[in-house]
Amino acid sequence: MYSTSFSLLSTILCRWPLSRFSVWSDAKLMEALYDIYVKPDFSVRAEVLKLYSAIALCGIGAKKLLERGEGILLEMVECMGRSRPHHVRIEAFRLAQCIVINEETGLKRMSSCCEPVVKAIINAIDECSLQPEIVTNQQTCVLEEASRLVALITRWAGQHHNYFWKHGIDRALLCLLLGKCPKQLYEGILSLEDEIHIVRDGLKSNYFPGLRVYIWEILGWLATNFNEDVYLKKSSNRLLIDVLLSCACLEFTELFMGWRQICQSDVVNASKNESILRAIMMMIYSPSNYIASKTTSMLTKMLEPNKSYLRDFRHTLTGISCGIISGMPNILLVANLLCLICCVGLPQYTMWDKNAECRKAIVSFVKWCLSNEVHFDRVSYSPHLHFNFHERACCQGPSKEWEGRDVLLLYSFVGLAELIQLGSLTNERDTSFLSIGFTEDELISQLQDICSGCYAPGLKWYAAHILSLLGFYGFPSKFGNKIGRALEGCAYSDIRFIHTNGKSLNVHGVILAARCASLLPPNWLPVNEKDPNYSSFTDKNSSVKTQKEVCLSSHVDDDAMAKLLEYVYRGYLQAGEELAKKLRSLAKHCRIQTLVHILCRRRPKWGTPFPIFNLVAALGPVGHHFSDIILEAKSTKQTSWKCDFCALYVPHMHVHKVILWLSCDYLRALLQSGMKESHSEIIKVPVSWEAMVKLVEWFYSDKLPDPPSECLWHNMDDQEKMNELQSYVELCWLAEFWFLEDLQEVCLNLIVACLEIAHHLSVSVLQMAGDFSLWKLAEIAADFIAPLYSQLRNCGDLEALDERLLSMIRAASIRLSQEGN
Structure with a gap:
């Protein structure tokens, strides 16, 4: 009974993503599932694993599964063992694939069971590769799912790479390529000619040809994340990895020496070739000197001149x-380009x-x-990247490919x-x-x-x-350009760096604290740091603060220091070779690793996140010490409010004048006006607390938090959805009042994106837009209503709207009919 029900439910969850919410949000159902999952009936356990995989296709569902602790993961690993039925093992490997779709929600949460998972994978490979001639179809399916899991996991850097090398991933991959590892590989050093001979004979045996694309995919990621200090010092046999590299190099060599076949190959063959071409590229340009030098050395000898x-x-x-x-x-373009890139190296x-x-x-x-x-x-x-879940996953957040x-x-x-x-x-x-x-x-x-x-x-x-x-170093960004303007004047600066030659630089403690805390004077906080309610408020002159003077060492070059601060403030700078060399030394001393990397002109490591410029850290404890003004939201229904930093009992945030001054023309004018408001320690913001939090995040990051999406959004009722949209409508209004055109455009785009998947909210949004006199938003909402105008009018759903809003809907409806839609 259980098996049939679970099978049907997992099919539904796979096909209809919106149905997943009702399962993972039901605590009693999830508890009952786990109780059945741990029972020894493997026919039922396979179906529960399949159901868990369908739930884990939802990023939030995966989190809910992992919130149970290690129990689910340990049972999953146990189901991967060779003593379990093949269909159970297959489902266990597929569940692991679904969990690690997203590095943040899956791989990091699975870290406590990472080594057991790696051991289970290696055991599955070893089991099939010991006697490849007699492997059954079911064993091949287990092997394929295990290989897919390795290809997914190795995309991300982390401790799991060390576990793979520790448990013999090089030997396991060689066995898949060559059959049994020849005894010569354990007997000492081989010449390259002997390696090539062994590899050529082994590859001709053509064991597991369908897995070659996964092997090359895995090898590329292993080469990118290879840790020489861990593997080479602990391994007594480098020959295995050398022969593994030889396999890839020989495959590439034979492909390259038939260059005309690459150019004229059909799409199917080109797709198969892409994985080895990409693997060689990643090996040639690997951050590991050992991998890169071995690869280029082998290819140099293998690619003999041939006219x-x-x-x-x-x-x-x-x-x-x-x-x-x-x-x-497209695939031929990619294949040709990859070959060119490999040749250049x-x-x-x-x-x-x-x-x-x-x-x-x-x-x-x-x-x-x-x-x-x-x-x-x-x-x-x-095609090998088309995993079972590829187009069915949801709630995984922005793509991080x-x-x-x-x-x-x-x-x-x-x-x-x-x-x-x-x-x-x-x-x-x-x-x-x-x-x-x-x-x-x-x-x-x-x-x-x-x-x-x-x-x-x-x-x-x-x-x-x-x-x-x-000659341009760093990471250009629009937000960096905005913050960089603070270097052009001394408004609200609270630190002065003084060089031995008398030159000085005015800087802002809050920006240093958020971007490079090592530049702050040692053990220095504002004067009243012992007072828990202290914030560094300005004097009566709104743009002048008490400055801390810091005398710099004679070893600090003034031009290099100026460029370092330019990077801290802008995230980007231009410098000649000599100045870049001085700056590199200073950046190392200040432990700004991203700047050191870019100044050294090192190749980017495949898979490394791109540095993001923001000052969000300044909104936490580190930035509170530099806070000199408070933003207070309009009155709220909340009956109680407690701040960790002060005794105010109204919704508010501790912020910094320099950030407000840089982010908003209206606030800049207010702070510099000389009027009563410019001397106040509190600025009242005429929006709700929820809207103000989003506004402050915009000021400190140039980003707005997205509203709930996918499962969460679709399972909210209309009132909850409108509550979410209201804060963006409020911000849209405030942005118009405070001359924040970029913020208004982003808010409009977010509201439109929500209306595109919830047309029926257009009337409520139109009413709200009218209340705020946001006529551009009102026109957008009217356009969404236009196709349903007659129906809504007949149902009386438009009766609450005033005549101006009704006329906008009628005009939109007329335009729609004139366009023939």
Whole structure:
């Protein structure tokens, strides 16, 4: 009975995401499920695992599962064991895949059971690879799900990588590729020729051909996150990893030496080739010197000069630089580009590309991608990335895929960065080849826009990396430009840095505290730090504060210090080679790792989050010591209010005049007006507490928190949805009053996005817009109502609206009918 019911329920949850909320939000049902889950009946347990997987497709559902503690995870690991039925093991591996969709909600919460999961995966691989000739179809299915799980987990950096190496991931992958690991691999050192011989014979056996794409995917991520200090020092046998690298290099070599086949291959074959090409790229450019040097050394020896494939290679490059890109399928574009990037990373590249065809080809890719709307992700051309849950997951938050939907431009940037870097190795940064497609200034402008725009982390990282090669260091952002204006004057500055040559710099403690606390004077807090209710309020002159003078060491270069503060305030700077060298030393001393990384011009590590510029930390305890003004929300129905920092009993927030001064023209004028309000310690904000919290977050991050979405939104009643929207409508009104055009646009977009999935709220939003005299929002709401005008009028749902709002709906309805819709 249980099995049939659970099977039906899991099918429903998989197909209809909105149904998941009613399951994971039912505490009694979840408790009953767990009681059944831990029983020894494996026919039922398999169905519960399947049901848990369907629940975990929802990011919030996954959290709810993991909130039970380790019990669910330990039972899941136990179900992965070889003594369990194959169908149970398959479902256990699939549940783990669903849990780790999202690094934040899954992988980190699963950290306590990470090593047992890794051991279960390695055991499943070993079990099948010991006698590959007699592996059953069910065992192959178990192996495939285990391999998919490894491909998912290894995307993220973390302790689990050390566990994989500790439990022999290199040996396990070799067994999948070669069958049993030859005895010679345990007997000591082999020459490269012997390695190649063993690898070539093993690969010809073609065991588990369907898993090759996962193996290369896994190897690419292992190379990216390889920890030399942990693995190489503890391992007594480097030969296994060397032979594993040889497998990939030999596969690439045979593919590359048949270059014409890459160019002319069909989409299916190109999709299979993509995984090995990408793995080699990640190995060549691995942060690990060992991986990178071994890979390039092997490829250099394997790719012996051959006029045939080099002729085909050059012919393709010429064609690309002459503009044949637009006629290729996406996967062929990617395959060709990956090959080019790999070639640029090899020592013999300069011999192959004497006429700069590769340079021209990569610049052509960059120019073509920047000039055209070319958007697609890896999933669109790599079938092995289509996991069971790919298009069924919900509530996972914003996409954190590092490569994103601009994968072709990202790969083009990888190649471009390497070309520029090649010039800098001879101390002559050669960017003259950029004139093939665009000027250097045009490129810099495009790269800055990408860094500050809504793009995937990988593309933004490589844009910042290329900028560093051109003398621009950091991470440009719109918010950084806004905060950077504080350096241009001394308004509300409370610290003065004084150099030995007499030069001085006025700075703001709150910005230093949020962005680089090591720059604050040692053991220094404002004078009244012992008073728990203290905030550093200004004197009667609203823009002047008591300053703390800090004398800097003679070892601190004044130009380098000025540039360091420019990075702290703006997140971005321009510097010549000599100044960058001095700045690098200062940044190391101040422990600003992101700046050190970019000043050293290191390649971005695949998967690393892009640094975000914000001052949100200043809203916490560290920033309270520098607070000099309070924002008070309008009266609320709340009967009690308690502040951790002061004795005020009304909803309020401790903030900083310099941030208000930078963020809002209206508040800047108010603070500088000289009127009574400019000397007040409290500014009353005419919106609700919920709206004011969002406003302050905007001031300190240039971002608004999103309203609930997907499962949460769809399972709220209409009144709850309107309560959520009200704060954005209030902000929309305040933004108009306070001249915050960007904030108003963001609020309007959020409201429109909610109305697009809840049209029936348009009447309430229209009424609210009328109450606030927000006529632009009212017109938007009227457009949503227009298709239902007759129906709503006949039902009497529009009777509460005044004549002005009704006329707006009628006008929208007439426009709609005239457009033929």
